[in-house]
Amino acid sequence: MKRIAFAVAFMVLLGTLAGCVVNDEDRDGDGLTKENERQGWEVHVVYPHAKNTTTYHVTSDPNKKDTDGDGLTDYEEFLYPDGRATDPNKKDTDGDGLTDYEEFTLGTNPIHWQHDLDDDGFIDYDEITYYKQHGITHEKILDYIQTQDVDGDGVPDGYDRDPLRDLRVEVRITEIMLMSYLDSPDDGIIEGEINISFDNSWVEFEETLIPRTNQSFNLSHIFDLTDFGVPGDTNAFSIVIKDSDEGEGLKAKSFEDGIPEYDFARLFEGNQPVYAVNFDILTDCTAYHTWGTDGELWFEVIDRSVEVDGS
Structure with missing residues (x-):
């Protein structure tokens, strides 16, 4: 009886130990045999901005279930859906900025760099590169490449x-000094009209201007700029200051062609009556001081753009 009990106990022990013995055919339990992993497979990949497919042979580590630690087992990399076998030694087979596992979950092609997940006209690789350069976290990037309009500007x-x-800018008029009397007849007071425009938006300020007096102002307006375009594109920016007196005071009489015109204050380079430039928000936001025959103008342009939180 004791022998039978001993034999039963021994068999139980063997069964327990058998569960601990590693299957030598698939040591890491990833679904591929040791021989499969050593023989490997071919990967056909198109790298960023490459025109041709690169084909090379890969093998995986038979002692690791996930050789590259990207979240896909070696078996899943070998039998990737639609025959798109990936490289078990690279977390990002095609080098597009997304790991093979992320591409699996997003449904993009892990062996071809060119795809646009949200159909926003921004190839995912270029979009990821842009956001990385601007310090956006990878977690946020995964959200952004699935969002057509990240900053919500339309x-x-x-x-x-x-x-x-x-993109938004604030234009602030800070000082004006007129050295000429624009009135006719001269009453010592100019009913000034200050027009500021960006693209198709404009604002008008009506202010009393006193000739030969340096006047301080705090006239400001925030313009929502046209965002459509590419980095480096500019916006049409202009400033005009004129006498808005009614009657004859509204018109200048000194033009050679004899045709009456509004009496503009020439406060800009070359005695121009209009300040008109192509404005680049990336380089041109600063303080300005301009002058001409009729006086001087001080103003500043401040970047008031609304940024998204990329942390």
């Missing part, structure tokens, strides 16, 4: 001059 990211900012 322009899809692929057609947006700055997909991370709704």
